[in-house]
Amino acid sequence: MSSISTNLGDPNDGHGHGHGGHAHSHNPFLAHHFDTPEQQFTTGKLGMWVFLGTELLMFGGLFCAYAVYRHNHPEVFMYAHTYLDKWWGAVNTVVLLVSSFTMAWGVRAAQLGQKGLLCVLLVLTLLGGAGFMVIKGIEYKAKWEHHLFPGRLNVYNKDYAGPEKPGEAHDTHGAAGVSHGAAAAQGHDHAHDTGVAGKPVVEHANLATGAEAAPRSEGAETAPQAPKPGEHAEVAAMAKPVDGPKIPVSFFDPNSLGAASDAAKIVPKSGGPAGLAASEAAHGHAAHMAYGDLPARDKVRVNTFFSIYFMMTGLHGVHVVVGMGLIAWILIKGATGIFGPSYYTPVDLVGLYWHLVDLIWIFLFPLLYLIH
Amino acid sequence: MSAITTPNQFDVPAKGNEPHGHNYLNHSKGILSWMFTLDHKRIGLMYMALVLFAFFLGGTFAMLLRTELIAEGPTLLADKTQAWNLYNHMFSLHGAVMVFLFIIPAVPAILGNFILPMQLGAKDVAFPRLNLLSLYVYAAGAAFFLYVLLSGVINAWTGYTMPGGFGLDTGWTFYTPYSSSKSMSSVIPATGGAFILGFSSILTGVNFIASIHTLRPKGMGWFDMPLFLWGLYATSIIQILATPVLAITLMLLIAERAMGIGIFDPALGGDPVLYQHFFWFYSHPAVYIMILPAMGVISEIISTFSRRHIFGYTFIAYSSIAIALLGFLVWGHHMFTSGQSALTNVAFSLITFSVAIPSAIKVFNWVTTMYKGSIRLETPMLYGIGFIWMFSIGGLTGIFLAALSVDIHMHDTYFVVAHFHYVMVGSMLFAFIGGMNYWFPKMFGKMYNERVAAFAAILLFIGFNLTFFIQFVAGSHGMPRRYANYPVQFVSHHYWSTIGAYIMGLSLVIVLFNWVAALLNGKKAPANPWGSNTLEWQSASPPPHDNFPTTPVVTDPYDLDRWRYVSDDEGWVLTDEAKAAIAAGTARTGQLH
Numbered sequence: 001m002s003s004i005s006t007n008l009g010d011p012n013d014g015h016g017h018g019h020g021g022h023a024h025s026h027n028p029f030l031a032h033h034f035d036t037p038e039q040q041f042t043t044g045k046l047g048m049w050v051f052l053g054t055e056l057l058m059f060g061g062l063f064c065a066y067a068v069y070r071h072n073h074p075e076v077f078m079y080a081h082t083y084l085d086k087w088w089g090a091v092n093t094v095v096l097l098v099s100s101f102t103m104a105w106g107v108r109a110a111q112l113g114q115k116g117l118l119c120v121l122l123v124l125t126l127l128g129g130a131g132f133m134v135i136k137g138i139e140y141k142a143k144w145e146h147h148l149f150p151g152r153l154n155v156y157n158k159d160y161a162g163p164e165k166p167g168e169a170h171d172t173h174g175a176a177g178v179s180h181g182a183a184a185a186q187g188h189d190h191a192h193d194t195g196v197a198g199k200p201v202v203e204h205a206n207l208a209t210g211a212e213a214a215p216r217s218e219g220a221e222t223a224p225q226a227p228k229p230g231e232h233a234e235v236a237a238m239a240k241p242v243d244g245p246k247i248p249v250s251f252f253d254p255n256s257l258g259a260a261s262d263a264a265k266i267v268p269k270s271g272g273p274a275g276l277a278a279s280e281a282a283h284g285h286a287a288h289m290a291y292g293d294l295p296a297r298d299k300v301r302v303n304t305f306f307s308i309y310f311m312m313t314g315l316h317g318v319h320v321v322v323g324m325g326l327i328a329w330i331l332i333k334g335a336t337g338i339f340g341p342s343y344y345t346p347v348d349l350v351g352l353y354w355h356l357v358d359l360i361w362i363f364l365f366p367l368l369y370l371i372h
Numbered sequence: 373m374s375a376i377t378t379p380n381q382f383d384v385p386a387k388g389n390e391p392h393g394h395n396y397l398n399h400s401k402g403i404l405s406w407m408f409t410l411d412h413k414r415i416g417l418m419y420m421a422l423v424l425f426a427f428f429l430g431g432t433f434a435m436l437l438r439t440e441l442i443a444e445g446p447t448l449l450a451d452k453t454q455a456w457n458l459y460n461h462m463f464s465l466h467g468a469v470m471v472f473l474f475i476i477p478a479v480p481a482i483l484g485n486f487i488l489p490m491q492l493g494a495k496d497v498a499f500p501r502l503n504l505l506s507l508y509v510y511a512a513g514a515a516f517f518l519y520v521l522l523s524g525v526i527n528a529w530t531g532y533t534m535p536g537g538f539g540l541d542t543g544w545t546f547y548t549p550y551s552s553s554k555s556m557s558s559v560i561p562a563t564g565g566a567f568i569l570g571f572s573s574i575l576t577g578v579n580f581i582a583s584i585h586t587l588r589p590k591g592m593g594w595f596d597m598p599l600f601l602w603g604l605y606a607t608s609i610i611q612i613l614a615t616p617v618l619a620i621t622l623m624l625l626i627a628e629r630a631m632g633i634g635i636f637d638p639a640l641g642g643d644p645v646l647y648q649h650f651f652w653f654y655s656h657p658a659v660y661i662m663i664l665p666a667m668g669v670i671s672e673i674i675s676t677f678s679r680r681h682i683f684g685y686t687f688i689a690y691s692s693i694a695i696a697l698l699g700f701l702v703w704g705h706h707m708f709t710s711g712q713s714a715l716t717n718v719a720f721s722l723i724t725f726s727v728a729i730p731s732a733i734k735v736f737n738w739v740t741t742m743y744k745g746s747i748r749l750e751t752p753m754l755y756g757i758g759f760i761w762m763f764s765i766g767g768l769t770g771i772f773l774a775a776l777s778v779d780i781h782m783h784d785t786y787f788v789v790a791h792f793h794y795v796m797v798g799s800m801l802f803a804f805i806g807g808m809n810y811w812f813p814k815m816f817g818k819m820y821n822e823r824v825a826a827f828a829a830i831l832l833f834i835g836f837n838l839t840f841f842i843q844f845v846a847g848s849h850g851m852p853r854r855y856a857n858y859p860v861q862f863v864s865h866h867y868w869s870t871i872g873a874y875i876m877g878l879s880l881v882i883v884l885f886n887w888v889a890a891l892l893n894g895k896k897a898p899a900n901p902w903g904s905n906t907l908e909w910q911s912a913s914p915p916p917h918d919n920f921p922t923t924p925v926v927t928d929p930y931d932l933d934r935w936r937y938v939s940d941d942e943g944w945v946l947t948d949e950a951k952a953a954i955a956a957g958t959a960r961t962g963q964l965h
Binding site: 054064072 | 489617619620
C-alpha cells in the first residue's frame, strides 16, 4: 500500500521509485507464482495476444462466411449493400480510430503515472465507444423500420410475416416510393452522393423496388402486378418474364443450392447478367443495381447479406460493449492512482483489446459498406 | 527410513509419507476454500469430479443404446409408436456429452491442471483466476446439457415440452438443416452449452500456452521439457485456434434456428455444406485435442515403466506439433460424400494420409523405448501398452477411411464408429485412466490396490476389443451407423458388441471403486512410487500448497538412473551421486539430444 500512496502523492516520485528498487522489494502487484514483475508482465501480455488470436479466429468464421457468399453471389452484395449508409459507417470509423488513439495515449499516461491525463483519456475513449454504439443504433433503427432485420424479420426472407407485407410496401410508401424509385433507378449514384441527407430516400426507393419485386417471386401466378410508371415498370417488366416463373422452383430446386451444382454458382465477374449490363449501358455505372436486375437464384438470398451484416456488426458491437466495460474498470482503478511505471499491465492489455476491436471494424467497414 | 536421515533442500521431502503433513488438501478448510481456490491442484480435482460425472452420464447412455441393439427389433428404447425416437436421443446425448464434457477436457483439465505446473517446477499456472473461471464456465456449459437431458426425461414421462425443445436427436454434429429447422429437440440449449464449454477450453489453452512459455524454470529449455508438456502445448494450440471457429459456427446455428437467418438452411438460400466445413474445421482438430495430451501421458508412462530414457525425444516432441498443425488441414475427409469437388477430396485425402507419419513416429519411438528395457507391468504400463496396441488399430483403420474409394463404401457405417472409438476410447480413455493411476499417488498421497487395478485394466482391454473390433466387421459388411434396428445377418455382431460393452462398464466400475477404496483405506504413497525423474515426483505426495518448498533442480526428465528403489513404503529416492551432483551444482545433465 505504501507504493500506492506514493503514486497518489507524486507521480514523479513513484516513477523514480519504480525504476529503482521495486523489482526485488515487496511488490503488492506481484502474484506469488511469479519471480519478477517483468515475468508477470510478459506472461500477461502473451496471454492477451493469444486470446486476441482466438478473437481473430472467431471473427474469421464470419469473414469466411462473408467470402463464400460474396464469391458465390456477388450481385446480392452489390445490390443489398446500398441499404447501408456509408457515411455513418465512415463517421464511425473515424470515431473508433480516434478512440484507439486516446487509448494508446492512455497507456503511455499510465506508464508515466499521469493519473489525471490517464483518466481524461480513458473517459474520451469511453465516449468514443459510446458514440460508436449510438451511431450503430441509429443505423440499426433504420434497418428495423425498413424491415431489414435478419431472419424472418427481413422483408426479403421467404418466411417473412411482418406487419408490412411486401405487397403493401408499395401502397405504404405510395407515390414517394414510386417517384423516388424512378429517381433512384435513373440516378442511383447521384442520390448516394448527396450524402447523409439523401440516404433515406435511397433506402425507401430500394425498399419499394425490392418489396414490390419480392412478392412476385412467390405470388406471380396468382397476383399479377399493376403496371408501374416509368423506369420502375421497365424494371418490373424486365424481371417478370425472365425471373418470375423460376423463383418458386429455385427455393426448392437442389441444383440451385449449395455445393450440389458448382456450375450454378459460377457467375461471370465482368459483363454480368443481361439486366446488369443493360443498366450499365443506360447509366454508365455498374455499382448500383435494382432488385429486378438480380439473377433469379439470388433474389432469395438478399436476406443473407443482412444476416451476415448483422452477425458481423452485432458480434463486433458486443465486443465494443465489453471493451467499454473493461475501460470503465481500468478507469475506476486508474482514478485511485495505482498505475505507474512499475504497474500498468491492465491498461496495456485493455488497450490491446481495444485496438483489436478497432482493427476488426476497419475490415468490416469496407467489406460491408464499400462494395463495388 | 534409513535412506534419508538428514533432509535438506535437495532431498525428496521426507515428510512425503506423513499422513497429516501439511499439503494442498488440508491447507485450508471449508467448502468456500475449495470454491474460491486459485490452487491449480484443487481446481484439477474439482474438474475431476465434474468430468467423471459427465463420463458416468455418457457411459450410461452408451449402455442404454447398446442394450437396445442387443437383439433385433424393439427391445428397450422404441417408444409406443415404434418411432425409435428415444434411440436417436440416446446416441446424440452419448456423443455430445462424451465429446464436449468428457473427452476434450479430461486429460488437459484434470491431469494437465494438476501436473503441468508441477512438471514446470512452478507454483501455479500463469493465470490462476482464469483457471478457476474456466472451471465455472465448464460447470455452466454442463448445466445446459443437464437441462437438455432433463427436458428429454420430462417429455418422455409427462409429454410436457420445456422451452427450447426436449432431449437431443441431431447427433453430436448438429448437422443443418435438420438441427436448424426440423428437429423438435433442445438444439439451442445443447449448442449453447457447447458454445460455453468452448470458452472453458479456450481459457485452459491460453493458460497452458502462457505457462509453458514463461514459467519454465532456469535450466529448462524447450527441449528439456517432459513430453507430457509438449503434448499439452500442441493441444493448447488447437484449443485456441479451432475452438473459436466452433463458437461462431454454433452462434450462427443458434441464430439460424431462432431467427432463420439463412446462412445454413437451403430453404432460405443458405448452404448446409458450409456448416459442415465450419463444424469440422473445429471438430477434426478437436480429435487431436483428445489424443495429443493422451500421447503425452503415454510417453511418460512408457519411459518410466521401461526404466529407459525415452527414445527419439525430439521426434516425439516435433511430431506433436506436426499432428497439431496437419490436423487443421484434413477436416474435409469428413465430407467425402457431401458433394465436394473431386480435387478437394483428393487434396484432403492426401493430407489425411500424411497425418499417419507423425503418428507412426510416436508409436515407433514408444516401442523402441521399450526395446531392451526392464519393463514392469504395473497398472499404468498395462494401460500404456494397451494404448499402443489400440492406437495402432485405430490409426491404421484411419488410413482405410482416408482412401477415397474405400471411404465411399465405409462412410457412415460401423467401420467408422469402430475406428474413432479405437482412437477416442481405446487410446484416449486408456491414456486417461492410465494417467490417473500413474498420478493418483501424487494427487492423493494414497496407493490403490495394484492387483485390482491390473485386473480392471485387463478386463477393460478385453471388453473394449470385444465391443468394437466386431464393429469393423459389421461396418465393412454394410451395417450403417445411427440405426436402431438392423437386418438379421448382423444379429451376432451386435449381440457380442453389447456383451463387450457390459464388460467395459463392469471394468470401469471396478476402476472407480478401486480409487474410492484407495482414498478411504489406501496405503500411504511415497513421494516417488515409480522412479520417474520429472519434477512433480520431487515434491511430497500429496504436494504442499505451493508445490515445492524450494524450486527443484532441473535435469533431463528421462534420466531415470538418478533414482534407486528403496522399498514399497519409501518408493524411489535419489542416488548418492545425484545428491552429490546437486550439491556440487553439476546436476543439470541436459543431454537430451
